[in-house]
Amino acid sequence: MKLFEKIKLDKDVSSQHLYIQLYKALKGFIVEGKLKKGDRLPPIRKLSEMLEVNNVTVVSSYRMLEEEKLVYKKIGSGTYVAFDLHNNEGFDHGPKTSLIEQGHIQLEKNTINFASATPSTDLFPVDDFKEVLNEVLDRDKGSAFGYQESQGYYPLRLALKEYIDNYNIITDINNIQIISGAQQGIDIIAKGLLNYGDYVMIEGPSYRGAMAVFESRGAKIIDIPLEKDGLNLQDLEKKIIAYQPKFLYMMPNFQNPTGISYSLEKKKKILEIAEKYHLLIVEDDYLSDLNFYNNENITLKSLDHKDLVIYIKSFSKILMPGLRLGFLVVPRLVYGEVLLAKHTTDISTSGLLQRALELYLKKGTWQQHIRYMGTQYMERFEAMVRSIKEYMPQEVEYTLPKGGVNFWFKLPKGLSSKELYEMTVKQKIVFAPGHLFFLNNKETSYFRLSTAAVNVDEIKYGIKELSDMINVFMRKENHHSTQTNEYTPIL
Numbered sequence: 001m002k003l004f005e006k007i008k009l010d011k012d013v014s015s016q017h018l019y020i021q022l023y024k025a026l027k028g029f030i031v032e033g034k035l036k037k038g039d040r041l042p043p044i045r046k047l048s049e050m051l052e053v054n055n056v057t058v059v060s061s062y063r064m065l066e067e068e069k070l071v072y073k074k075i076g077s078g079t080y081v082a083f084d085l086h087n088n089e090g091f092d093h094g095p096k097t098s099l100i101e102q103g104h105i106q107l108e109k110n111t112i113n114f115a116s117a118t119p120s121t122d123l124f125p126v127d128d129f130k131e132v133l134n135e136v137l138d139r140d141k142g143s144a145f146g147y148q149e150s151q152g153y154y155p156l157r158l159a160l161k162e163y164i165d166n167y168n169i170i171t172d173i174n175n176i177q178i179i180s181g182a183q184q185g186i187d188i189i190a191k192g193l194l195n196y197g198d199y200v201m202i203e204g205p206s207y208r209g210a211m212a213v214f215e216s217r218g219a220k221i222i223d224i225p226l227e228k229d230g231l232n233l234q235d236l237e238k239k240i241i242a243y244q245p246k247f248l249y250m251m252p253n254f255q256n257p258t259g260i261s262y263s264l265e266k267k268k269k270i271l272e273i274a275e276k277y278h279l280l281i282v283e284d285d286y287l288s289d290l291n292f293y294n295n296e297n298i299t300l301k302s303l304d305h306k307d308l309v310i311y312i313k314s315f316s317k318i319l320m321p322g323l324r325l326g327f328l329v330v331p332r333l334v335y336g337e338v339l340l341a342k343h344t345t346d347i348s349t350s351g352l353l354q355r356a357l358e359l360y361l362k363k364g365t366w367q368q369h370i371r372y373m374g375t376q377y378m379e380r381f382e383a384m385v386r387s388i389k390e391y392m393p394q395e396v397e398y399t400l401p402k403g404g405v406n407f408w409f410k411l412p413k414g415l416s417s418k419e420l421y422e423m424t425v426k427q428k429i430v431f432a433p434g435h436l437f438f439l440n441n442k443e444t445s446y447f448r449l450s451t452a453a454v455n456v457d458e459i460k461y462g463i464k465e466l467s468d469m470i471n472v473f474m475r476k477e478n479h480h481s482t483q484t485n486e487y488t489p490i491l
């Protein structure tokens with residue numbers, strides 16, 4: 001009880017409600033790790049006596065914590081903390097749509113996770129990275145912990161310039177900006193270029209994390225429907241004229257969530273349109289390396305002779321997301337704004353990790369790793385393709401991607417993928433319902449399955465089980481309608 005004695009409530013009538021003050025104090029204990037997963041909260045009467053408040057105040061604050069899944073009630077036993085600061089892989093309760101809507105899922109043990117497009121941790125080159133980290137510390141000593149220049153550690157930028165030379169992205173080293181992950185790249189581009197009320201264009205559907213950034217800047221977002229080979233060009237041109245957007249955000253290779261790769265012809269046409277209307281393009285290249293069968297994954301940036309494309313490259317999917325490392329290639333036109341936005345955001349990306357990545361790239365371990373990731377992802381990809389062909393009910397529409405980790409499906413007759421999710425999560429299979437990727441966030445029939453976080457056995461078993469569940473789901477009565485048909489079918 002000692003901890004709880006520290007709670008000070010302001011009982012002045014003009015202050016915040018007591019139950020909210022109490023909720024905040026308790027939440028603070030949980031978030032700071034002072035209360036750990038499994039700890040029991042004091043019985044309601046005891047706490048109310050101690051704090052000299054009404055029972056209802058304590059009950060209401062516990063209820064607020066429960067609604068956030070920070071605590072849970074055991075009938076007849078009390079209220080327990082469900083969240084562990086140091087191991088937040090799991091709340092004590094299973095995944096809920098509300099969490100997935102925020103871009104997170106909390107997994108129960110043994111859940112087959114088709115929802116996450118993040119690689120499983122067993123693929124990470126931990127030992128190799130430990131070696132380069134130690135080497136950097138021995139070599140650079142304290143300098144590894146000093147402020148790094150905002151644009152990025154020069155030798156790393158040099159190594160990255162050489163790396164993208166191989167992909168025909170020819171740029172000056174001064175146009176490379178190191179970022180703490182692609183998400184930060186999107187954020188600083190928005191910070192540097194957008195004013196409140198500006199228009200931004202995205203693909204429909206698109207990556208939720210980017211939409212959230214643009215919304216946070218007060219931008220108005222316009223989506224352009226995707227077709228099998230990329231954006232609908234008529235719609236794109238019409239909307240450029242109508243809205244004069246600041247930029248178009250897109251993923252031309254293995255698009256998230258649809259897995260679509262644009263045809264070379266469309267990539268070229270989009271660049272022509274960009275030139276005609278002086279439109280900036282933000283190319284999010286989060287995955288083009290996972291091309292298994294052909295060379296159709298060339299980047300827009302490598303075709304960009306007019307310097308209109310801001311290129312974002314992430315190392316999260318192909319190396320380790322926790323490194324928070326990526327880089328931008330910034331056109332001259334917006335160089336000042338974007339570099340300033342990075343500086344005002346966090347001064348620089350971790351110098352230690354930049355140095356370690358530079359050494360990792362230089363040593364050639366990187367080439368081995370990328371080959372290893374390629375084979376691992378390809379095995380998963382092929383297992384997925386085989387399982388889909390074998391088990392997925394015929395009524396479900398899809399077009400298979402040519403690489404990457406994302407597969408996009410459509411349920412028949414406007415059935416809701418959110419409703420399907422609510423059913424499968426109980427059987428410990430999760431995926432990403434399609435509404436997460438659309439602007440209006442309305443329930444849709446679309447859903448995304450990712451192969452990044454599942455192994456081959458899980459894929460085989462999971463797709464069979466999921467297909468069986470879809471069969472049951474399709475035959476169930478009393479479905480509610482999704483009204484998704486306003487979107488052009490994209491696959």
Ligand SMILES: Cc1ncc(COP(=O)(O)O)c(C=O)c1O
Pocket residue numbers: 117180181182183184207209251256284286314315316321325326
């Ligand atoms: C399309 C896309 N862009 C950016 C990101 C964020 O990547 P990072 O971890 O590099 O910030 C993700 C993460 O899933 C993504 O799917």
